[in-house]
Amino acid sequence: MRTSIATVSLSGALTEKLTAAARAGFDGVEIFENDLLASPLPPEEVRARCADLGLTIDLYQPMRDMEAVPKDEFERNLRRARHKFALMNRLGADTVLVCSSVSPLARDDDALAAGQLRRLADLAQDFGIRVAYEALAWGRHVSTYDHAWRIVEAADHPALGTCLDSFHILARGSDPKGIEDIPGEKIFFLQLADAPLMAMDVLQWSRHYRCFPGQGGLDVAGLLGHVMRAGYTGPLSLEVFNDVFRQAEAGPTAVDARRSLLVLQETTELATPPPPVVPTGIVFAELVTPDVDPVAAVLGALGFARTARHRTKPVDLWEQGEARVLVNTGPAARRDGTALAAIGLESPDPAGAARRAEALLAPVLPRRRALADAPLDAVAAPDGTELFFCATDRPVPPSWRGDFEDVPHEVPASGVDHIDHLALTQPWHQFDEAALFHRSVLGLTAQESVDVADPYGLHRSRAVTNADGSVRIALSVGPAPTDDGARAQHIALATGDVVAAARRFRAAGGRLLEVPANYYDDLAARHEFAPGELETYRDLGILYDRDTGGTFRHCYTQTVGHVFFELVQRDGGYRGYGAQNAPVRLAAQRAGRPVR
Numbered sequence: 001m002r003t004s005i006a007t008v009s010l011s012g013a014l015t016e017k018l019t020a021a022a023r024a025g026f027d028g029v030e031i032f033e034n035d036l037l038a039s040p041l042p043p044e045e046v047r048a049r050c051a052d053l054g055l056t057i058d059l060y061q062p063m064r065d066m067e068a069v070p071k072d073e074f075e076r077n078l079r080r081a082r083h084k085f086a087l088m089n090r091l092g093a094d095t096v097l098v099c100s101s102v103s104p105l106a107r108d109d110d111a112l113a114a115g116q117l118r119r120l121a122d123l124a125q126d127f128g129i130r131v132a133y134e135a136l137a138w139g140r141h142v143s144t145y146d147h148a149w150r151i152v153e154a155a156d157h158p159a160l161g162t163c164l165d166s167f168h169i170l171a172r173g174s175d176p177k178g179i180e181d182i183p184g185e186k187i188f189f190l191q192l193a194d195a196p197l198m199a200m201d202v203l204q205w206s207r208h209y210r211c212f213p214g215q216g217g218l219d220v221a222g223l224l225g226h227v228m229r230a231g232y233t234g235p236l237s238l239e240v241f242n243d244v245f246r247q248a249e250a251g252p253t254a255v256d257a258r259r260s261l262l263v264l265q266e267t268t269e270l271a272t273p274p275p276p277v278v279p280t281g282i283v284f285a286e287l288v289t290p291d292v293d294p295v296a297a298v299l300g301a302l303g304f305a306r307t308a309r310h311r312t313k314p315v316d317l318w319e320q321g322e323a324r325v326l327v328n329t330g331p332a333a334r335r336d337g338t339a340l341a342a343i344g345l346e347s348p349d350p351a352g353a354a355r356r357a358e359a360l361l362a363p364v365l366p367r368r369r370a371l372a373d374a375p376l377d378a379v380a381a382p383d384g385t386e387l388f389f390c391a392t393d394r395p396v397p398p399s400w401r402g403d404f405e406d407v408p409h410e411v412p413a414s415g416v417d418h419i420d421h422l423a424l425t426q427p428w429h430q431f432d433e434a435a436l437f438h439r440s441v442l443g444l445t446a447q448e449s450v451d452v453a454d455p456y457g458l459h460r461s462r463a464v465t466n467a468d469g470s471v472r473i474a475l476s477v478g479p480a481p482t483d484d485g486a487r488a489q490h491i492a493l494a495t496g497d498v499v500a501a502a503r504r505f506r507a508a509g510g511r512l513l514e515v516p517a518n519y520y521d522d523l524a525a526r527h528e529f530a531p532g533e534l535e536t537y538r539d540l541g542i543l544y545d546r547d548t549g550g551t552f553r554h555c556y557t558q559t560v561g562h563v564f565f566e567l568v569q570r571d572g573g574y575r576g577y578g579a580q581n582a583p584v585r586l587a588a589q590r591a592g593r594p595v596r
C-alpha cells in the first residue's frame, strides 16, 4: 500500500520535511496548511519539488469550522473554500481534510451539517477535489467517527467521504469495529497515530503526545485491520503532533516513522519483511577508550582477565565466566573518550538478523574490516551503538572469537557469571525511536516505561528483553550524570554472591559508589534482614529491592569516562532493574561533582 506522512509530523521548513519524507521512502505527504503558508515557495514550486522527489500530495489540511453554521457564516466559508480549492489545483492536491467544527457558532444539527457539506462537496467537485470529513475527538457536536460517517452518508455526495484518524477514534474509546460498516470507497483517507496511555484532556494529548504506531499504547494495528476489512484502498498516512519530533532532526524522524509503518503493515499482514531473529544472549560489550589503564584497573578489580587480543586491531578481550568485555583503543576511542560503542548479540541466524534490520531501515555496517576477520553482520542502533550479530563456536559462519589470539593470562575470578544487562542512555529525542527499533529490528519485548527522579531532572527508562532474560537492554533518557554532560552507559554483571564480588572488587583497589546512611535506615523500616546483613550492605554500598518474584542486590563501581559497572545478584526470579533505588544511585553519582 502507498504510505504517506503529514508534514506536521516532521521538523524544519517545508522543503526539509519533503526531502526527509522522500529519503525515508514515503510515497506521499499530507501538506499541513501552516507549512505552506510559512514557505517562500509558490504552490507550483512545491508541486514541482514533490514531483522531483517522487512524492504525491495526498491531502491538503485542515479546513476548519465549515459545517452546521448559520447561513451567512456558511456563505463566507464557501468563499474561503473556493480560494483553498484554487490553491489546491495549483498544488496538485485533490483531497482536502475538513475537520469537525469546534466553533461556538456551530449547531447540533446533523441535517444542517449534511446539507452544508453537500454544498461544499458540490463546489469541490467543480475543482476536481474530494472532501474528507474527520471527527476531531474534541469537535463541538461531532466527535466520533460513526457520527461523522452518518452525516457523510446523509449528505450522499460522490465528492464527500470520511477521513478516519486512529488517534481520535481510539482516544475517545470508540469501538473501531463499526468501521467495517462504512463502504471502503467512502473512506477517503486514513490517518494513523499512536499515543502513550494518559489520563489527560484529549486535545492536549493529541497536540503534544501523539507518536508513531507501536510507540504508544493504542491498538492501531487492530484499527487498521477494521479499515482494511471495510475495503479501504487509499494511503496509510502518519499524522503525528509531537513536541519532541517537532524539535528533532527531520531525517531520522522520517526513518523512524517509516519503520513504524513497516512494522504496522507486518502486524496486519500487509507487508512481509524478513522475520525477526531474536538474539539468544549477550556475547560481549565493547568499550572504546583513549586511556586503557583506568578501564583495565576496573576490569581487573572486578575479576576479569585479559585473555586475548584481536589479530589485526587494537582490541583486547577481557573475560570472566560468560561475561566478555572488548576494550578497543582504536581511532574511535580518541574521538569519543571511554564509551560503550558496540554490543555483540548471539544470533541463531546472523545473516537473517541483518536482512531484517536492513528491511526495517537500520543502517547496515560494513561486514568486515580486515581480510582475515570473520565477516560479522552488524547494524547501528539509533544512538549509534553498533550491534554485531554473532555466531559463537558454530561451524558456520566463522566465530568472532577466531579473530582473537590468546595471550598469556591469569585465571579470571569466578564471581561474575555473565552480563545481566546493558543500560544505554539515549539522546533526548530518540527514546521512543530506540524502543521501537529494539523491539522491531531485534524482536525483543518492550517492558513498561518507568520514571525515575534525578536530582537535576527526570529519567525515563524502558527495558527491552528476550523471552528468557538472557538479553536485557535498559534504554533511558535523562540528564547526564557524567562530568562532561555526555550520555552515560553501564554494564551490569550478574553474580551469584554480590557481597563476595563487591568485597573482592574493593580489596583489589576498586572504588564502589557510596550510598547514604538514610537509604539503609529506610531499608530497615521496609524489610527484615538477618543479623548483620544490612550492615554489610551499608558498608559496601549494596542496594536492595524485592518484587513478587524475588530479590535484587546491586552495587556500582566508579565511573570511567562515560561508563560504569554494576554488580547484580538476582534471586528467586526478580524481573526488574532496581528502579526503586535509581534516585538514590543517581544522587550518589552526582554527589561530590560540581553542579554544571
Ligand SMILES: O=C(O)c1ccc(O)c(O)c1
Pocket: 061, 062, 097, 099, 134, 136, 165, 191, 206, 207, 239
Ligand atoms: O489538532 C488539530 O487541530 C487537528 C487538525 C487536523 C487533524 O487531522 C487532526 O487530527 C487534528
Ligand SMILES: [Mg+2]
Pocket: 134, 165, 191, 239
Ligand atoms: Mg487527523
